[in-house]
Amino acid sequence: MSYTKKLTFKNGKFTILQVADPQDLQFVRGTMMKMLDRAYDAVKPDLVVLTGDQILGNHLRDCNRWTMLTVRDKAGEKLAIRTSLIKLLDPIEKRKLPFAMNYGNHDDMNLITKEEQADIYREYAYCVGLDQTDPSVECDTYNIPVYSEDGAKMLWNLWMLDSARYDKTEKRSHHYVTPETVAWYEKKSAELRTRNGGVPVPSLMFQHIPLPETLALIEECERKNAAICSEGKYYRLKSDVYGVLGEYPSVCETQVGQFDAMKRCGDVRAVVFGHDHSNCFTGRLDGIDLVQTGGASFRCYGSSKARCVRVFTLYDNGGYDTYTISYWDLMGRTPVSAVRYFWDADEMAYIKGFTLGAAALAAGCAVGAHLIRRGKQ
Numbered sequence: 508m509s510y511t512k513k514l515t516f517k518n519g520k521f522t523i524l525q526v527a528d529p530q531d532l533q534f535v536r537g538t539m540m541k542m543l544d545r546a547y548d549a550v551k552p553d554l555v556v557l558t559g560d561q562i563l564g565n566h567l568r569d570c571n572r573w574t575m576l577t578v579r580d581k582a583g584e585k586l587a588i589r590t591s592l593i594k595l596l597d598p599i600e601k602r603k604l605p606f607a608m609n610y611g612n613h614d615d616m617n618l619i620t621k622e623e624q625a626d627i628y629r630e631y632a633y634c635v636g637l638d639q640t641d642p643s644v645e646c647d648t649y650n651i652p653v654y655s656e657d658g659a660k661m662l663w664n665l666w667m668l669d670s671a672r673y674d675k676t677e678k679r680s681h682h683y684v685t686p687e688t689v690a691w692y693e694k695k696s697a698e699l700r701t702r703n704g705g706v707p708v709p710s711l712m713f714q715h716i717p718l719p720e721t722l723a724l725i726e727e728c729e730r731k732n733a734a735i736c737s738e739g740k741y742y743r744l745k746s747d748v749y750g751v752l753g754e755y756p757s758v759c760e761t762q763v764g765q766f767d768a769m770k771r772c773g774d775v776r777a778v779v780f781g782h783d784h785s786n787c788f789t790g791r792l793d794g795i796d797l798v799q800t801g802g803a804s805f806r807c808y809g810s811s812k813a814r815c816v817r818v819f820t821l822y823d824n825g826g827y828d829t830y831t832i833s834y835w836d837l838m839g840r841t842p843v844s845a846v847r848y849f850w851d852a853d854e855m856a857y858i859k860g861f862t863l864g865a866a867a868l869a870a871g872c873a874v875g876a877h878l879i880r881r882g883k884q
């Protein structure tokens with residue numbers, strides 16, 4: 508951990524800005540960075556939380572195929588990761604905003620270990636966490652206490668859980684929270700409860716891969732009412748779930764009893780996910796909110812409905828609010844922001860290619876017609 512000051516409430520509240528899936532390469536797309544700059548300045552959060560897939564780790568090598576910059580080995584990958592993270596983290600550090608992070612599935616898909624990547628984050632003076640030493644869990648599994656304004660009482664706690672790992676031998680990603688991580692959480696939660704006079708400490712839990720229980724928030728429906736189609740079936744959000752369903756939730760592949768553990772501990776008010784870039788919604792199950800945040804990256808798939816950041820406001824009575832601020836909210840519905848979106852968003856690639864091709868063809872025809880006219884004169 509680089510940031511050693513206590514995180515404290517200010518004026519009766521504590522504000523968190525979540526950035527989900529900013530995943531990009533060494534050449535971070537400018538439109539996302541502009542959107543994030545606007546978000547930091549508009550919200551002025553007390554903490555920025557990066558919930559995984561900070562880099563597109565599995566494409567660090569092939570992204571350079573058409574340039575003189577070729578990544579060939581582990582040293583090259585490390586340099587590429589550092590370059591990408593510097594572009595992502597410098598604007599946060601420059602604003603003196605404390606930030607916390609955990610990993611997603613893409614961060615780990617390269618030769619650089621999580622611990623080696625953590626050392627890059629730890630170079631930042633405003634990096635919070637990454638400080639637990641229990642060898643049974645990954646370095647991005649830790650907790651962050653949030654205190655009252657005078658620093659005397661812990662009012663909230665934030666859980667950061669690792670939920671994905673890449674087997675570098677099998678070359679396969681595994682998406683789940685390990686039983687060891689759940690056991691660590693239960694033990695630590697009990698410690699905090701004891702310190703808090705036997706009362707569970709209100710908590711938010713952040714992890715990259717959605718819990719399997721997320722599937723309880725959607726329902727199969729007729730095609731005419733559907734938000735999505737997956738494997739020939741049609742789905743929508745249930746009526747008491749609010750937001751956008753843009754894809755079938757890609758949840759933890761193994762059920763390890765994490766949600767039951769959260770219910771036993773009684774501390775988690777909401778568990779917050781990224782990973783599914785086109786999904787952005789909130790729903791409640793058994794008294795715990797399941798919060799899905801859309802992806803920020805313009806390099807990867809996404810949608811104009813879901814690209815956003817999410818804000819949490821914590822209150823000293825154990826309550827909280829959450830809302831999202833979309834790309835359009837932050838940038839305004841102006842011709843410039845529309846052109847920026849069109850130019851950088853991956854889902855616009857085909858339309859952009861067609862438009863540029865058509866424009867080139869039209870220009871070629873115009874030049875040809877002009878030359879023919881000149882030839883006749």
Ligand SMILES: [Fe+2]
Pocket residue numbers: 560611612613715781782783
């Ligand atoms: Fe992911």
